[in-house]
Amino acid sequence: MERQGSGLNKIRDAYEQAANFRAGMEPTFYSDRTQFTVTLPNLNYHLKDHQTAIPKKQVAIDVAIDSLNITASTKAKIRSIFSHVGYNTPFGRKDIAEMTGISQTAAGNLINKMKTAALIEPISGLGKGKYKFRR
DSSP: TTTOOOHHHHHHHHHSTTTOOOOTTTOEEEEEOOEEEEEEEEEEETOTTTTTTTTTHHHHHHHHHHHSSHHHHHHHHHHHHHHHHHOOOOOOHHHHHHHHHOOOOHHHHHHHHHHHTTOEEEEEESOTTOOEEEO
């Protein structure tokens, strides 16, 4: 765990993006001198046995990545990017290069592969070349 606390925001964001999230089910964090505790409410608790916990389109990102005709290394990079940014955080070539340790040229090629696979969509208002993952 890094000492900056950015993981806490990632946990909170992931929970808010979950298919079954609803108000009052936010993660809670507690710490004192001797312990750190995270409480993650069960988002599926209210579902009946015959209901599906996560709609198909929420699982789509993993299925889409798995179905791509690309190397395992490229799939791993795409998963890494998604784990950093999720669905709502915009990113560009420079961001991908920093997250994955590849050159900006290689990051541009990776963006093209993700666009071709319809994993990402361009967003406007933040400058040229910004994208987010498609839901």
